[in-house]
Amino acid sequence: xxxxxxxxxxxxxxxxxxxxxxxYIIDDIFDVYGTLDELILFTETITRxxxxxxxxxxxxxxxxxxxxxxITNEISYKVYKKHGYNPVQSLRNAWTxxxxxxxxEAKWFASGHMPEAEEYLRNGIESSGVHVALAHFFxxxxxxxxxxxxxxxxxxxxxxxxxxxxxxxxxxxxxxKLIELCGNLVHFLVQDExxxxxxxxxxxxxxxxxxxxxxxxxQKSAINKISDAxxxxxxxxxxxxxxxxxxxxxxxxxxxxxxxxxxxxxxxRLPSLEHFIESLLSESVPTEGVY
Ligand SMILES: [Mg+2]
Numbered sequence: 001x002x003x004x005x006x007x008x009x010x011x012x013x014x015x016x017x018x019x020x021x022x023x024y025i026i027d028d029i030f031d032v033y034g035t036l037d038e039l040i041l042f043t044e045t046i047t048r049x050x051x052x053x054x055x056x057x058x059x060x061x062x063x064x065x066x067x068x069x070x071i072t073n074e075i076s077y078k079v080y081k082k083h084g085y086n087p088v089q090s091l092r093n094a095w096t097x098x099x100x101x102x103x104x105e106a107k108w109f110a111s112g113h114m115p116e117a118e119e120y121l122r123n124g125i126e127s128s129g130v131h132v133a134l135a136h137f138f139x140x141x142x143x144x145x146x147x148x149x150x151x152x153x154x155x156x157x158x159x160x161x162x163x164x165x166x167x168x169x170x171x172x173x174x175x176x177k178l179i180e181l182c183g184n185l186v187h188f189l190v191q192d193e194x195x196x197x198x199x200x201x202x203x204x205x206x207x208x209x210x211x212x213x214x215x216x217x218x219q220k221s222a223i224n225k226i227s228d229a230x231x232x233x234x235x236x237x238x239x240x241x242x243x244x245x246x247x248x249x250x251x252x253x254x255x256x257x258x259x260x261x262x263x264x265x266x267x268x269r270l271p272s273l274e275h276f277i278e279s280l281l282s283e284s285v286p287t288e289g290v291y
Contacts, residue, residue, distance in 0.1 A: 001280060002257040003250045004137070012140040015078065018071045019136045023098065023129035025064060030102040031199050033060065036110045043099045049092050068095065075136065083142035090154050094135040097156075101126035105199040117206040117218075121168065121225070124202065128171070130164035131156045134251060143244035152242060159236040159243065163255045165229035169222045170262040172201035230255070 004013050030039055042061050045053050051069065054062050072095070076088040104123050108115055115123075125131075138153050139145070156164075202225075206218035233255055237248050260273045 002260075002276075003253045004246075005249075005253065006246065009141075009246070012137065015075055015140050016133065016137055018075070020129070020133055022064075022068055022071065023132055026068075026099065027102065027127075027129070027199075029061065029064060030099075030106050034106070036106060039103055039106050043096075043103045046092075046099045047096045049096075075140065079139045079142060083139075083145060085139070085142075085145045085150075087139040087145075087150075090135060090139070090150060093154060094132045097126055098129060098132050102199075108200065114208050115200075115205060116209050117202055117221070120200060120205045121165070121202055124168040124172075125161050125164040126156070127199070128164040128168040130167055130254065131160050134160045134163070134247075134254070137250055138243070138247055141244065141246055141250075143246060144242065149242050158232055159241060159248065159251050162229045162233040162236065163251045166226055166233070166255045167258050167261075169202055169226050169229070170258045172203055173219060173222055173262065174201060174203070174264075 001013060004016070029042070034042065038058055038061065042057060042065070044050075045057060045065060046068075049069070054065055057065060072088060072091050076086055076091060080086040101123050105127060107113070135153050138149075153160075202222050203215065203218045206221055207213055207215065210217070233252065237252050241248065260270070260276065263270065263272060265271055
């Protein structure tokens with residue numbers, strides 16, 4: 001609802017919820033449930049989109065792949081019916097890239113390998129899931145589907161990758177608490193963080209790479225990178241680009257929503273986000289002076 005604010009995009013909102021939910025489920029499979037051998041098999045099966053090999057997967061992965069295939073086919077069919085283009089290959093490719101990026105993280109964790117922060121971030125842009133979500137939205141919207149724009153979407157263009165960078169780094173800033181944000185002056189209260197998942201974080205790898213530098217320094221680097229990504233995104237939005245205004249606005253709205261999604265308070269809750277959800281769905285909640 002924050003990304004696609006136009007009331008006429010109701011169907012796209014409903015459809016987009018499905019791949020976004022699957023991104024979270026597959027992320028949990030990689031970070032929490034799967035063994036490395038299972039994850040390699042899962043990624044190979046997705047890469048080939050091999051329905052015949054589905055039975056060789058552990059049951060929980062088989063269920064997931066079946067749901068992924070059903071939803072991908074369902075969305076592709078809807079897009080084809082409405083816009084005359086079948087995006088199934090692009091959507092399968094986007095899921096494959098996501099799983100490959102998740103697998104890279106799982107292998108780093110399993111082997112104890114510490115990537116450099118930059119290497120981690122390059123992969124993290126893909127593992128953010130933003131490309132999967134926005135590729136689905138592009139086709140669901142159906143504006144300006146041409147050979148050129150499909151190739152652009154498949155290649156994770158700047159309008160998507162800059163949004164993904166913003167999401168990945170905000171996510172990684174984790175429980176670091178934003179207390180003041182004014183231009184480039186950003187101050188953080190550093191909190192002890194014990195909730196690093198198996199997928200690492202930019203902050204963690206930056207500190208290791210720079211000989212255990214202070215957390216504040218790593219956070220500053222992340223903030224600078226978020227600032228650079230915003231400049232790239234603004235440029236994409238302000239300069240002529242081959243995408244429709246609705247698609248551009250959705251990318252921009254997604255990036256705008258990110259701080260709300262990751263500004264945890266001391267109780268690991270998201271009071272601003274909770275408030276906005278309530279005010280969006282219920283008329284009685286005041287919106288002033290909250291954020
Ligand atoms: Mg993960």
